[in-house]
Amino acid sequence: MYILYIFRFFIQKEEGMSCCSFLDLTEADLNLMELNMDRTEFVVQEDGSLISECNDDPNASQRIRVRSDIQERRNTQSMTGTNKVPxxxxxxxxxxxxxxxxxxxxxxxxxxxxxxxxxxxxxxxxxxxxxxxxxxxxxxxxxxxxxxxxxxxxxxxxxxxxxxxxxxxxxxxxxxxxxxxxxxxxxxxxxxxxxxxxQKKYKTKALDSGKTTPVSPNINLLSQEELDSKIAWMKCTNPSDSNKQNIATHLQETLQNRRDWIIKKSPNISQILHEYPRLLDYNGEMINNEFRYFFKEKSVNFLARFPSYYCPRILEYAKLNRLDVYNRLKNITDVNLRALFILADLLRINNAMLAQQGDKGKGKMKGKKRQRSSEEAEMIEKEKIDVPSTFLVRFAGTPLPQSIQEASATGSIIIPPYIVCTQEENGRNSYFVQGDGWLIKPRNNNPVTAFDLLFKVYFALKICYPAGLQIFYNFIESYVYDLGTKARGVVTSLHVNLSNLKLDKIASEEFIFGS
Known part of the structure; x- marks a missing residue:
């Protein structure tokens, strides 16, 4: 261990001693030199040189102590040199x-x-x-x-x-x-x-192109004849209350064939709904059944958790730490909808991530969802499109950006599903899930049920999330629905911060479900 002393000591300039030389001295060295610690002092100047002064020096008050960074450097050298670091x-x-x-x-x-x-x-x-x-x-x-x-x-x-x-x-x-x-x-x-x-220890290696995983061969698929018969029956059957149970049964019986077809052939949304139009009926109940088949009781997690637990924490977190975001979105009167917008903004994907979702990012979805076109990510980055207000919720009277409409018309991109908010004559808002020209209105019409349906549409049709909302949906999957999805680091960090946020006083009436 190196010992530092502040003391006075007369020394000849020609001896060539510097402050660094002094710092190399041990306690045994100082004793060997027979220095009187009561009468001597070393003073280190700002340039690192060592000087000596008398006790009656009028400039004594201007001397400086050994700088901490010199000592830090010595400590580092001693640990990484002869002494092995644990x-x-x-x-x-x-x-x-x-x-x-x-x-x-x-x-x-x-x-x-x-x-x-x-x-x-x-x-x-x-x-x-x-x-x-x-x-x-x-x-x-x-x-x-x-x-x-x-x-x-x-x-x-x-x-x-x-x-x-x-x-x-x-x-x-x-x-x-x-x-x-x-x-x-x-x-x-x-x-x-x-x-x-x-200097690099490892060389970078290209990632595998993550091919989609087909349906397990152990699952019994319907024969083509059986499948065609059931599809034909659903197309021709009126979606009435009396036929509801039979339609639900037919959709469940064809579920594995449908997912196998979606994974292998990658049809677009319109093609899927042309073959299975009953998915659109009954205010999204058939979509919900499809989700419940795989996740059972977790199907209600968003409805149970977001309004009561996540919404107040997201708003309070933004108010404390991201006032710019909070003030920009404070005109959205529904607190749950405002919280969704804030969450999407807090987890906004950065430019580096967007760039990776171009051509280099193709096929890296590991089979979870069908890959997006690279044009979508490139367009968002190039034209600075606001992703939450474009691909999460759109208000009636605000058309999609012209570039998105043109790209959709040419088929270079497919517009993903999103929520549409319209105002009725009585002044109340109505919410629909819209995608590729079709609309589904949830039974209990409010932003929470609308988003719950939107999320399940993405799952049922195996649609890739929009570029720019990847991290947002990772939060929703990992923590709100709790589907066992691996959370990204930034998602986990934000969730920890939200979970440990102390909410001293929240007006309960402000967070009524669907207010």
Whole structure:
């Protein structure tokens, strides 16, 4: 361990001693030199040189102490040099809190935020400081997994509000040792981008083109003759109350054949609804049945959770941390609809992600949904189209952007389903799910039931989510419906912040279902 002393000491300039030379001295060296610590003092100038002054020096008040960055450099050199750094060590200061407080103003602000309302900007600053320290400790942009796990554990241990209570260990969003993913690894990836090829430890490898997964061969499909007979019956049957049960039965019996056809042939929305027009009937009940067949009780999760739990938290979070977004959307009177817009804005996809969804992003959906055309992502990025107000909810009298209409007319893109809000004569709003020229009006007409139906239409027809709403729908899938979908890091981070938000006082009448 290196010992620093502030003392006075007369020294000849020709001896060539500098402050760095002094910092290399150990306690044994100082004793060997027989220095009287009561009478001597070293003073380090701003340029790093060592000077000596007498006790009666009139300029004594202008001297400076050894700068902390010099000591930090010495500590780093001692750890990464002859002394082996423990694999689990992530900071020279021992804890996350001490590491942050070493940054004074910025660190203090982060400590306060981590114990209160933590934003995505806070999270990015946290990673920037901690990863910088992690790299210094190990002298490499490739620190050991043990250090990354220890850092992730320390973050959620010292700041419990940053823990993800929905996972086994609670820190996987910062670093998951099984997948080697998380905010710690993502920050290291960004740092490594500046390295030269010779400095990089691993070479990038092209991802597989994720082909769609067909229906399991163990599932019994109807013969073509049986399928054609049932489709013909549904096309010719009037969707009356008396025929409702038979229609529901026929749709369920043809479900596996329908999904196998959608996956293998990738028909568009109109082609699917031409073959199975009864999906549009009964105010979306047939669509809901299709979703319930796969997810059973989870079918009601959005209706049960979003208005009562997520809506007030999203609004409060925006009011505290994203006032610009909150004020821009405050004219939307329905709080649930406003919360959906805010959530889509908070999870707005960035330009880098949009670029990856062009030609290079084709076929990387791993079979979950049919891939989008690259033209859609390119158009959104090029023309700065506002995705939430274009592909989530549109109000009557606001046509789609001209470029989208033209691209749809030529067939280069398919307009995905979205909610249409219209105003009736009595002044009340009505909501429909619209897609490719067809409309479905939910039975209990309000924004919550309309979005619930919209989400299930995407699933039933296996439509890829619009470019720009990928992260938004990942949040809806992973946490609101709880479908077992792997949540993205930014989604988990926002959910942790929302879950730990303290709502001291909320007017209950403001959050009445469908208000």
């Amino acid at each position: 694999l689990h060590m992530f900071s020279r200061f021992g804890t996350v809190r001490a590491t942050l407080l070493h940054r004074v103003a910025e660190g203090q602000a982060l400590v306060l935020a981590a114990n209160g309302s933590f934003t995505e900007n806070n999270r990015r600053a946290l990673m920037r400081i901690l990863i910088s320290e992690l790299i210094k400790v190990h002298g490499s942009c490739y620190p050991p997994d043990e250090a990354k796990v220890a850092l992730a554990q320390a973050i959620v241990t010292e700041f419990p509000l940053l823990r993800n209570t929905r996972t086994k260990k609670g820190y996987e969003h910062y670093y998951d040792e099984e997948t080697r993913r998380g905010f710690i690894e993502y920050r290291l990836w960004n740092v490594r981008r500046t390295l030269s090829p010779s």
